[in-house]
Amino acid sequence: xxxxxxxxxxxxxxxxxxxxxxxxxxxxxxxxxxxxxxxxxxxxxxxxxxxxxxxxxxxxxxxxxxxxxxxxxxxxxxxxxxxxxxxxxxxxxxxxxxxxxxxxxxxxxxxxxxxxxxxxxxxxxxxxxxxxxxxxxxxxxxxxxxxxxxxxxxxxxxxxxxxxxxxxxxxxxxxxxxxxxxxxxxxxxxxxxxxxxxxxxxxxxxxxxxxxxxxxxxxxxxxxxxxxxxxxxxxxxxxxxxxxxxxxxxxxxxxxxxxxxxxxxxxxxxxxxxxxxxxxxxxxxxxxxxxxxxxxxxxxxxxxxxxxxxxxxxxxxxx
Amino acid sequence: xxxxxxxxxxxxxxxxxxxxxxxxxxxxxxxxxxxxxxxxxxxxxxxxxxxxxxxxxxxxxxxxxxxxxxxxxxxxxxxxxxxxxxxxxxxxxxxxxxxxxxxxxxxxxxxxxxxxxxxxxxxxxxxxxxxxxxxxxxxxxxxxxxxxxxxxxxxxxxxxxxxxxxxxxxxxxxxxxxxxxxxxxxxxxxxxxxxxxxxxxxxxxxxxxxxxxxxxxxxxxxxxxxxxxxxxxxxxxxxxxxxxxxxxxxxxxxxxxxxxxxxxxxxxxxxxxxxxxxxxxxxxxxxxxxxxxxxxxxxxxxxxxxxxxxxxxxxxxxx
Numbered sequence: 314x315x316x317x318x319x320x321x322x323x324x325x326x327x328x329x330x331x332x333x334x335x336x337x338x339x340x341x342x343x344x345x346x347x348x349x350x351x352x353x354x355x356x357x358x359x360x361x362x363x364x365x366x367x368x369x370x371x372x373x374x375x376x377x378x379x380x381x382x383x384x385x386x387x388x389x390x391x392x393x394x395x396x397x398x399x400x401x402x403x404x405x406x407x408x409x410x411x412x413x414x415x416x417x418x419x420x421x422x423x424x425x426x427x428x429x430x431x432x433x434x435x436x437x438x439x440x441x442x443x444x445x446x447x448x449x450x451x452x453x454x455x456x457x458x459x460x461x462x463x464x465x466x467x468x469x470x471x472x473x474x475x476x477x478x479x480x481x482x483x484x485x486x487x488x489x490x491x492x493x494x495x496x497x498x499x500x501x502x503x504x505x506x507x508x509x510x511x512x513x514x515x516x517x518x519x520x521x522x523x524x525x526x527x528x529x530x531x532x533x534x535x536x537x538x539x540x541x542x543x544x545x546x547x548x549x550x551x552x553x554x555x556x557x558x559x560x561x562x563x564x565x566x567x568x569x570x571x572x573x574x575x576x577x578x579x580x581x582x583x584x585x586x587x588x589x590x591x592x593x594x595x596x597x598x599x600x601x602x603x604x605x606x607x608x609x610x611x612x613x614x615x616x617x618x619x620x621x622x623x624x625x626x627x628x629x630x631x632x
Numbered sequence: 633x634x635x636x637x638x639x640x641x642x643x644x645x646x647x648x649x650x651x652x653x654x655x656x657x658x659x660x661x662x663x664x665x666x667x668x669x670x671x672x673x674x675x676x677x678x679x680x681x682x683x684x685x686x687x688x689x690x691x692x693x694x695x696x697x698x699x700x701x702x703x704x705x706x707x708x709x710x711x712x713x714x715x716x717x718x719x720x721x722x723x724x725x726x727x728x729x730x731x732x733x734x735x736x737x738x739x740x741x742x743x744x745x746x747x748x749x750x751x752x753x754x755x756x757x758x759x760x761x762x763x764x765x766x767x768x769x770x771x772x773x774x775x776x777x778x779x780x781x782x783x784x785x786x787x788x789x790x791x792x793x794x795x796x797x798x799x800x801x802x803x804x805x806x807x808x809x810x811x812x813x814x815x816x817x818x819x820x821x822x823x824x825x826x827x828x829x830x831x832x833x834x835x836x837x838x839x840x841x842x843x844x845x846x847x848x849x850x851x852x853x854x855x856x857x858x859x860x861x862x863x864x865x866x867x868x869x870x871x872x873x874x875x876x877x878x879x880x881x882x883x884x885x886x887x888x889x890x891x892x893x894x895x896x897x898x899x900x901x902x903x904x905x906x907x908x909x910x911x912x913x914x915x916x917x918x919x920x921x922x923x924x925x926x927x928x929x930x931x932x933x934x935x936x937x938x939x940x941x942x943x944x945x946x947x948x949x950x951x
Contacts, residue, residue, distance in 0.1 A: 314710055336672055340856075341777050343676035344689065344707040345769070348667035353655055356750065357662035358764060360720040362757030390661040401679040401720075401762045438681030439758040443720045445677060447766075450664070458660050521661055537659075 321407050321435050326400065330429035334396065344431035346397055352449035355408045357387035363440040368483060372490050375501040376442060377418030382505050384446035385426060386574040389510035390584040392456040395426055395448035400433035403441040419444075426507060456513055456520035456578070461538035465518050465579035467603045470509055470592065471525050472552030474563070477570025478499040495554050495607065505574045512591045513578060520578035526569040528622065530577055532611050538579075543612045544603030546620070556602040570624060579605055634946030640726050640754050644735040645719065649748035653715065660665060665716055671768035676706035682759040687802060691809050692730045694820040696737030701824050702843070703765035704745060705893040708829035709841040711775040714745055714767035719752035722760040728734060738763075745826060755935035775832055775839035775897070780857035784837050784898035786922045789828055789911065791847050793882070795819040796889025814873050824893045831910050839897035845888040847941065849896055851930050857898075862931045863922030865939070887941060898924055 327339045336345035348354055361367055361380050381398060388395045400419070404411075423430060428446070479500030482488035488497050506522070513520060519538050524528050535542040549567045558566070580588060582604075589599045606612070613622045646658045655664035667673055680686055680699050688695060700717060707714045719738070723730075747765070787922045798819030799879070801807035807816045825841070832839060838857050842849050854861040868886045877885070899907060901923075932941045 336771060337774070337776065342706040344675045345710070345774050346673040346675060347771070348673050350669070354665040354667050354673070354766075355662045356665060356716070356718060356764075356766070358718045358720050358751065358762075359755055360722055360753045360755050360757075360760075360762065362722055362755055362760075365755065365757050368639070387661040391664070391804075393662065397675070399675060399677045399764060401677050403679055403681055403760055432677065434677055434679045434762075436679050436681055436684065438684055438760060441681075441722055441757060441760045443677075443679065443753075443762040445675075445718060445764045447673075447675070450656060452664070452666070455656070455664050457656065614913075626812065 318435050321412060325412045326430060326433065328420060328430070330431065331424065331427060332396065332429045332574050334409065335429050335431055338429065338431045339433070344397070346431065348498050349449045353452040353455060355388055355391050355393040355448045355450050355455070356445065357384050358385045358443060358445040359387065360441060360443040363483035370490065370503070374418030375416035375417040378422050378502055380442040380444045381419050381422050381446070382503060382574060384444050385507060386522040386524065387569070388446055388448045389505045389507045390520050390576060391450055392454055392510045392514040392520070393448040393450040394511065395428045395446050395507065397431045397447045398423060398428050399445045400430060401443040402433065403436050403438035405437065405440060451514070454514040454618060456510065456517050458519050458534050458537035461519035461534060461540055461579040461605045463540055463607050464582070465605045466582050466585055466601045467531065467542060467544060467579055467602050467605065468585070468599050469523070469527060469550065469577050470506055470575045470597055470599055472550055472554070472563055473523055473575045474566030475552050475554050476503050476568040476572040477566050478555060478574045480572060485499060489541045498511050500572060503574045506597065508595050509592055509597050511577055512588065512595070516584045516588055517578040520576055523573045523575045523577050525571050528568040528611060534577065534579070535605070535609065535611060538605070539612055541608035542603060543606045543614060545615055546615045548600065548602045550598070550600040563581070637754050640731060642682070644731045645749060645752065645801060647739060647749070650743065650746060651715065651748045654748050654750055656805070657748065657750045663716070665750065665769060668768045672771040672774060673709055674707055674710050674712040674769050674774070675766045676703050677764040678702045678706065678761060679760060679762040689809065691820070692733035693737030696734040697741050697821055699761040699763045700738050700741050701822060701893060702765050704741070704824035704826060705841040705843065707765055707767045708824045709775060709839050709895060710746065710769055711773055711829045711833040711839070712767040712769040713830065714747045714765050714826065716750045716766045717742060717747050718764045719749060720762040721752065722755050722757035724756065724759060727867070735766045773833040775829065775836050777838050777840050777853050777856035780838035780853060780859055780898040780924045781900070782859055782924050782926050783918045784924045785901050785904055786850065786863060786888065786898055786924065787904070787918050787920050788842070788846060788869065788896050789825055789894045789916055789918055791869055791873070792842055792892045792894045793885030793889040794871050795871050795891040796824050796885050799891060819891060822891070822893045825895045825916065827914050828895055828911055828916050831907065831914070835903045835907055836897040836899055842892040842894045842896050843890060845890050846854065846896060847887040847930060853896065854930060857924070860925045860927035860929055861922060861929065862925045862933065864933055865934045867919065867921045869917070869919040
């Protein structure tokens with residue numbers, strides 16, 4: 314017999330909160346929380362739809378991870394510290410095995426970052442997962458997209474493009490969800506860059522996470538900052554997992570791959586050494602790929618000469 | 633040509649915020665907000681799925697209204713003052729007429745209650761609408777489900793069952809969405825009881841909103857409070873819109889009708905006169921339907937004798 318709605322919540326989504334600032338969690342009409350005094354509240358929400366944001370057949374634990382991770386990545390991009398999450402889960406039926414795996418994936422990531430699940434909604438419908446995350450940042454230290462100036466360096470963290478390569482392995486049938494291929498593991502379990510985001514407080518002049526592709530997202534950052542951007546294609550970071558790809562494929566994955574939680578940000582040039590050192594100490598490499606320039610849009614150069622790069626960021630309703 | 637994702641947000645969901653506590657609204661990775669000092673943060677989220685929470689063909693403006701109203705009703709049930717909302721909208725395509733109507737319905741209700749839309753997500757997928765609402769309440773004054781004691785009166789606001797009657801008019805084909813029938817209008821545009829919720833601060837010993845049917849929801853309140861409830865069926869409020877129904881139909885609609893935003897709460901008997909007076913001054917009638925008793929569950933009486941009433945509250949995964 315399928316579980317009822319209230320049994321689903323009681324059995325899978327009512328783990329005890331690890332936080333003292335939760336006055337009332339799952340189970341009443343709303344959650345009651347104690348905001349951190351003097352801090353700005355940071356709130357993000359993202360929705361994952363089966364067949365669009367994750368492939369049919371994706372392990373439930375990976376969906377639970379991703380639904381929270383994509384939101385934590387938004388908080389990382391603000392320099393924020395996450396605190397609480399809410400989950401809205403629409404699903405065709407209440408399959409206990411699926412729910413247990415989903416909850417395990419979500420709670421494992423939540424616990425690593427001290428996040429308490431404090432409420433939500435469970436309804437029957439198509440498989441659509443919405444998570445909201447709330448957190449804090451000192452108001453003046455919040456990282457926005459709009460503060461980059463001409464001359465600022467453009468930095469990207471880690472190894473963009475690897476999750477997109479993993480997705481292509483799965484889509485092509487060359488790998489299964491159970492594969493130990495590093496690209497597939499990264500696609501299913503990419504980690505949001507929360508520690509890096511906090512380290513950038515007071516240093517990054519603008520920041521965002523790379524969710525729709527590096528090139529398209531850099532265009533958004535440049536537009537929000539009312540300046541242009543210029544990047545050197547030779548300087549793009551190419552992860553070991555992409556070493557075997559032809560150059561054009563490497564560039565395509567790094568510039569246009571989505572499902573990434575790397576941070577893209579700008580810095581005054583004299584801050585780069587210090588921030589790179591801090592990041593490396595935390596196990597995160599940084600790469601300077603160019604600088605902000607006068608004008609608008611993103612210019613790509615190879616050997617100092619301007620080149621045209623096809624493709625745009627991901628748009629859900631593009632025809 | 634259909635609108636792109638970012639055009640949808642810019643065109644329909646970026647109206648200027650009426651609030652000074654929004655540091656950064658729609659358009660960055662997350663919203664930045666200033667919590668009210670000394671208040672508890674109250675957070676609720678609800679999801680509406682086409683064909684489940686609203687009928688196919690429902691006017692978009694009514695869906696926009698309902699998606700926000702169901703959340704504001706949760707805040708009303710906590711005695712909270714709403715401040716901000718986020719919207720996650722999954723929809724098959726970006727139909728401009730639909731979006732404009734949806735946004736009108738949502739913003740009209742938001743503006744009546746001083747709520748700013750500060751962020752969200754727009755994706756392509758089945759029509760699923762999730763709204764999250766954030767607000768404030770003095771921590772000690774928050775209304776919970778769990779504080780009712782033996783002897784407390786059980787009170788319900790307004791006219792429960794009218795929206796459910798409106799839904800049945802639509803489902804049966806006796807009325808259309810354009811109908812001026814008062815039951816249909818109430819179903820499409822029920823108003824959350826925010827003023828009443830705030831008036832109950834410091835008086836209601838327990839409270840919730842009636843979303844899954846009065847009888848089932850009273851059972852939840854009794855269980856959360858670890859006491860029983862006893863109601864007299866003769867005392868149920870019957871709205872003028874239901875006057876023409878047979879008695880059994882009136883009781884069915886009032887006891888089991890969902891899609892209601894009435895408040896169900898308990899009070900010490902000596903507070904009822906004062907609260908009823910306050911509520912009537914605000915245009916909201918109150919009805920005492922029984923009292924909390926020792927034991928568990930909900931007992932229904934007619935002419936003082938116990939009767940069995942069939943039916944339960946709504947459960948999304950009930951077989």
